[in-house]
Amino acid sequence: MATTALPLTAKITIDSDKTVVFSEVSAQFGDGYEQVAPKGLNNIRESWTNQCGALTTTEKDTVVTALNTVGSWGILTWTPCGDSTQKLYRLSKDGYSVKREGANNVFSVSCSLRQVFDIT
Numbered sequence: 001m002a003t004t005a006l007p008l009t010a011k012i013t014i015d016s017d018k019t020v021v022f023s024e025v026s027a028q029f030g031d032g033y034e035q036v037a038p039k040g041l042n043n044i045r046e047s048w049t050n051q052c053g054a055l056t057t058t059e060k061d062t063v064v065t066a067l068n069t070v071g072s073w074g075i076l077t078w079t080p081c082g083d084s085t086q087k088l089y090r091l092s093k094d095g096y097s098v099k100r101e102g103a104n105n106v107f108s109v110s111c112s113l114r115q116v117f118d119i120t
Contacts, residue, residue, distance in 0.1 A: 006078040007066045011052040019047045046115040053108040060107040089113035
């Protein structure tokens with residue numbers, strides 16, 4: 001599957017949120033004893049809610065075109081803020097939102113990304 005780089009990452013605002021989710025398998029027994037273990041190799045997964053702000057019309061169109069190209073089925077590559085490793089993400093099936101900020105043609109685009117893994 002082809003991947004697309006998340007465009008204009010320098011425009012991602014500090015309002016972006018990161019959530020980390022752990023995958024586990026567990027078995028609880030009748031006597032109250034429980035066993036818990038990590039589920040699979042990629043048992044720590046990130047989700048990000050990103051907002052690109054102060055975008056011109058052209059910049060907004062660039063971000064929207066990239067998001068429309070990958071949809072929720074394609075893969076975006078991105079190095080998250082404060083991280084040194086590029087990771088793979090999928091756009092949420094809820095899509096993205098575009099907001100016009102004020103009377104000037106300044107926009108923001110918000111989207112949710114969830115980390116995915118590839119066989120390497």
